[in-house]
Amino acid sequence: MAYLAPSEFVTKMVDAGEAKIFMSTRDTLIRAFMAGAILALAAAFAVTINVQTGQPLAGAILFPVGFCILYLLGFDLLTGVMTLCPLALIDKRPGVTLRGVLRNWWLVFVGNFAGAFTVALMMAVIFTFGFETAPGKVGEAIGHIGESRTLGYASHGAGGMLTLFLRGVLCNWMVSTGVVGAMMSTTVSGKVIAMWMPIMLFFYMGFEHSVVNMFLFPSGLMLGGNFSLYDYLIWNEIPTVLGNLVGGVAFVGLALYSTHLRTAPKRVA
Secondary structure, X not given: OOEOOHHHHHHHHHHHHHHHHOOOHHXXXXXXXXXXXXXXXXXXXXXXXXXXXXXXXXXXXXXHHXXXXXXXXXXXXXXXXXXXXXXXXXXXXXXXXXXXXHHHHHHHHHHHHHHHHHHHHHHHHHHHOOOOOOOOHHHHHHHHHHHHOOHHHHOOHHHHHHHHHHHHHHHHHHHHHHHHHXXXXXXXXXXXXXXXXXXXXXXXXXXOOHHHHHHHHHHHHHOOOOOOHHHHHHHHHXXXXXXXXXXXXXHHHHHHHHHHHOOOOOOXX
């Protein structure tokens, strides 16, 4: 595994953020759509494993395959650009503006949602044979995930909202660590290993990922989950996006940038 020093891969993070900000609208949407779709398939894969084996760890161990595929293909998740793009602004790269960062985030959000929703619709059709039969065990499980992770939080009021937000923070702390991990190595095997570990951790711990939820919750609504679109948006998606933003920017992007690229002066002996 060819390993890059922290100062080298943090520079790559800033370069990547700058490149994504200046990417064309067409390419940004295509890459975001494909990322959302592939991650949604990985989520369906992991839930299927959990249901069939009864072992959540098995699903968590295998879920990162989707993240590795989409990253190696050069596709973009909202959680990743949340971490990378602000670094180009902080580094004062020429032409980078706050408007450009927000434009990228919005386009990636739209693309991720479109991709995840497309797979959600396809899987709902598969689970119900074209909405003609009741969903099987996997479809029922997805519906119950939607209930527990919306109404379950709502039942605890402010404490539930805080828990949801913090799960979003911790999620993107790990997911963005996976994004950075891929930049630590110049070999495919090294990238995969570095990505696999934090992604497995976030999934097994039940942290909240905004793009995974773009698949799970629309799927749950289509498969008869006992929650509403309002519940999904207010008691999951919006707080999760905000938590993902804080986790990626504060605990990954700024932390690495400040200590490896803009280091403080050395102490005098």
